[in-house]
Amino acid sequence: APVSLPVSGERLLAADREPQNWMSYGRDYAEQRFSPLQQVNQYTVENLGLAWYFESDNHLGLETTPLVIDGVMYFTGAWNKTFAVNAGNGELLWRFDPEVPRSKSITACCGAINRGLAAWGERLFLGTLDGRLIAIDRVSGEEVWSTQTTDPEQAYSITGAPRVAKGLVFIGNGGSEFGTRGYVSAYSAETGELRWRFYTIPGNPEEGFENDAMERAAATWNGEWWRYGGGGTVWDSIVYDQELDQLYIGVGNGAPHNRRIRSPGGGDNLFLSSVVALDPDTGEYLWHYQEVPAETWDYTATQQMTLADIEWQGQQRKVIVHAPKAGFVYLIDRNTGKLLSAEPYTTVTWASHYDMDTGRPVEVEGQDYDGEMAVVFPSAMGGHNWQPMAYSPATGYLYIPELDMGMPFDEISPPDYKHLKRHFNTGYHTDSGDTGQRFSQAMMAHLPKSHLLAWDVEQAKIAWKLPHPHIHNGGVLATAGNLVFQGTSDGRMLAVQAESGEVLWQFDTQNSVLPGPISYEVDGEQYIAVAVGRGGVLTSNTGRAYPTGNPNNRIMAFKLGGAASLPPFERPERPLPPPRTDASDEEILAGRALFDRFCARCHGANAVGDGSVPDMRYLEPVWHENFEAIVLEGLMEQAGMPRFDDVLDSGDVRNIHAYVIERAHEDLELRQESGWWATLKDAAADAGARVVSWFLRP
Numbered sequence: 001a002p003v004s005l006p007v008s009g010e011r012l013l014a015a016d017r018e019p020q021n022w023m024s025y026g027r028d029y030a031e032q033r034f035s036p037l038q039q040v041n042q043y044t045v046e047n048l049g050l051a052w053y054f055e056s057d058n059h060l061g062l063e064t065t066p067l068v069i070d071g072v073m074y075f076t077g078a079w080n081k082t083f084a085v086n087a088g089n090g091e092l093l094w095r096f097d098p099e100v101p102r103s104k105s106i107t108a109c110c111g112a113i114n115r116g117l118a119a120w121g122e123r124l125f126l127g128t129l130d131g132r133l134i135a136i137d138r139v140s141g142e143e144v145w146s147t148q149t150t151d152p153e154q155a156y157s158i159t160g161a162p163r164v165a166k167g168l169v170f171i172g173n174g175g176s177e178f179g180t181r182g183y184v185s186a187y188s189a190e191t192g193e194l195r196w197r198f199y200t201i202p203g204n205p206e207e208g209f210e211n212d213a214m215e216r217a218a219a220t221w222n223g224e225w226w227r228y229g230g231g232g233t234v235w236d237s238i239v240y241d242q243e244l245d246q247l248y249i250g251v252g253n254g255a256p257h258n259r260r261i262r263s264p265g266g267g268d269n270l271f272l273s274s275v276v277a278l279d280p281d282t283g284e285y286l287w288h289y290q291e292v293p294a295e296t297w298d299y300t301a302t303q304q305m306t307l308a309d310i311e312w313q314g315q316q317r318k319v320i321v322h323a324p325k326a327g328f329v330y331l332i333d334r335n336t337g338k339l340l341s342a343e344p345y346t347t348v349t350w351a352s353h354y355d356m357d358t359g360r361p362v363e364v365e366g367q368d369y370d371g372e373m374a375v376v377f378p379s380a381m382g383g384h385n386w387q388p389m390a391y392s393p394a395t396g397y398l399y400i401p402e403l404d405m406g407m408p409f410d411e412i413s414p415p416d417y418k419h420l421k422r423h424f425n426t427g428y429h430t431d432s433g434d435t436g437q438r439f440s441q442a443m444m445a446h447l448p449k450s451h452l453l454a455w456d457v458e459q460a461k462i463a464w465k466l467p468h469p470h471i472h473n474g475g476v477l478a479t480a481g482n483l484v485f486q487g488t489s490d491g492r493m494l495a496v497q498a499e500s501g502e503v504l505w506q507f508d509t510q511n512s513v514l515p516g517p518i519s520y521e522v523d524g525e526q527y528i529a530v531a532v533g534r535g536g537v538l539t540s541n542t543g544r545a546y547p548t549g550n551p552n553n554r555i556m557a558f559k560l561g562g563a564a565s566l567p568p569f570e571r572p573e574r575p576l577p578p579p580r581t582d583a584s585d586e587e588i589l590a591g592r593a594l595f596d597r598f599c600a601r602c603h604g605a606n607a608v609g610d611g612s613v614p615d616m617r618y619l620e621p622v623w624h625e626n627f628e629a630i631v632l633e634g635l636m637e638q639a640g641m642p643r644f645d646d647v648l649d650s651g652d653v654r655n656i657h658a659y660v661i662e663r664a665h666e667d668l669e670l671r672q673e674s675g676w677w678a679t680l681k682d683a684a685a686d687a688g689a690r691v692v693s694w695f696l697r698p
């Protein structure tokens with residue numbers, strides 16, 4: 001293996017001096033995901049080809065951004081398995097398995113995914129789905145220390161990459177939908193000892209406050225929010241500002257989402273949906289900017305924060321550029337936390353604009369679904385989610401993987417709300433019944449779309465838009481070669497001219513791409529690499545790229561003249577369903593409501609699977625025969641399918657099964673039909689909008 005030097009603070013602070021490496025999640029502390037390499041550029045990119053690929057043994061989703069340090073690539077896969085490969089040829093150097101209990105999948109919102117690693121000294125740091133922070137020796141791949149960062153009795157999980165600065169490893173967690181209270185912790189990289197912890201929202205005031213910031217925040221809440229966890233999880237972006245020596249955390253949504261349940265008397269509910277600046281050494285509060293006061297749509301501020309120095313209205317400013325779920329690009333002054341600009345980058349209906357005197361959004365009446373259903377843009381998936389953006393200082397553009405989509409919010413009236421431990425809690429209906437019907441009608445007027453957007457940061461407006469055929473596309477890389485790379489959900493890797501948005505090159509990846517690509521260099525050759533594998537909440541909840549089956553997930557690396565190829569992929573035969581059951585229409589409808597409530601999160605809305613977990617329409621007979629034992633007794637728990645006997649009984653499972661069989665038959669009949677109507681219906685289902693397929697239901 002190549003010689004590898006320790007990753008020191010000096011190296012991370014001067015990441016641009018080592019363009020051959022990709023040493024932290026966003027490449028440099030500013031998390032711009034801009035590579036200074038330019039061997040692959042707008043003129044040479046036509047010669048880009050596959051150099052190597054590394055294949056794992058499953059087809060669960062990949063959200064990882066690999067690190068490359070001195071010729072070795074490190075990345076995480078499903079269930080937090082961690083790999084080191086030779087970055088020049090993909091040969092495995094070591095593999096580390098933290099043995100995450102598969103039963104954990106029940107409170108992992110979005111599958112057994114993970115976004116990546118941090119490096120410091122001779123070590124890598126990994127956050128696991130069950131809440132551990134693990135230090136791994138970078139050479140041997142062995143565990144050095146491990147610490148539990150969460151209460152295992154609660155529904156916390158870790159999906160995000162740790163960050164590291166000044167000898168401290170920073171880690172947050174997720175799980176707000178299951179009822180948790182968010183916080184960020186800092187551990188010594190050397191010993192694994194906890195140095196500080198910052199909660200993002202107050203707990204029960206009777207138990208006292210951890211600090212003044214929490215006491216002040218508590219004045220913006222009321223009722224008994226702590227019973228529901230309250231939310232504010234920091235499940236993705238944490239950024240160290242090396243120039244101002246501040247740590248920024250992106251704080252998540254409220255739990256449950258419906259604000260009238262968690263804080264019935266109103267209030268801003270600090271620090272939900274806020275960027276909070278902390279002292280990196282002590283975790284002390286410095287300032288905050290709340291993007292969505294009293295958020296009620298799962299609008300998180302957890303999405304990528306990119307630091308940039310820009311000219312703003314004639315002045316040089318150090319800013320955070322942020323394009324979170326809420327649909328606005330925010331420019332926040334890093335010295336003061338003051339909002340400089342908030343302009344929509346996608347369809348937004350919940351707020352008309354920001355009042356620049358107060359820095360507050362002006363909410364549109366009725367959009368908070370108070371007692372009446374509202375169709376709101378963006379949806380709870382966000383106008384942009386965790387898929388990394390890129391910022392090019394060369395073009396001044398921020399490249400955003402956008403999702404132009406709304407959804408209906410149909411309130412569960414607060415007295416009827418029941419909090420379910422281990423399951424999703426939103427405070428609005430997620431079943432497809434009546435809501436679905438109205439949803440479909442509203443949405444046909446504005447079909448979900450997705451673009452790669454180039455956002456001119458200094459002008460605060462869109463420079464160009466590249467439309468994609470499917471929704472939920474991957475993250476972005478920008479390079480000094482005047483290129484932007486993005487993978488798509490329909491299974492292509494694209495190279496786009498950075499100023500114009502013209503597609504210059506593409507490659508068939510056979511499977512969807514979720515995360516951002518990286519670039520690095522080995523032996524004088526520049527590589528572009530990306531993790532390929534469909535999964536995560538975005539894809540499993542809304543639509544599909546492929547009718548059935550995915551190849552195993554892979555890391556793919558490209559270079560000029562690369563001549564490797566992927567093995568041909570034959571989509572598996574779709575097994576025929578068993579005969580229709582004698583269940584009544586009411587029973588099938590009841591099964592559908594339960595499926596939407598408990599199963600669709602992984603197996604897809606409308607039972608349209610995405611190929612990362614079994615597609616309910618194409619089950620082999622053995623799964624039908626054991627359906628109840630799988631759902632109620634945990635027969636497949638070791639494979640990651642949790643048991644549901646805490647919320648379902650045999651009658652429920654029979655109804656769910658009847659619904660699944662019904663869907664399989666509907667799908668079969670659709671395939672046997674021919675002509676434009678069948679094509680249209682199939683295309684609509686494939687477009688991925690649950691809405692569209694609802695609308696087309698008989």
Ligand SMILES: O=C(O)c1cc(C(=O)O)c2c(n1)C(=O)C(=O)c1cc(C(=O)O)[nH]c1-2
Pocket residue numbers: 063109110113157158159160173174175176177233235252253298300380381385386535536537538
């Ligand atoms: O509130 C939370 O704690 C939380 C956690 C996570 C996560 O940890 O992945 C997601 C979300 N929320 C979320 O709202 C969301 O849209 C989302 C998408 C994904 C993904 O990996 O595809 N994770 C999450």
Ligand SMILES: [Ca+2]
Pocket residue numbers: 176177252253298300
């Ligand atoms: Ca959330």
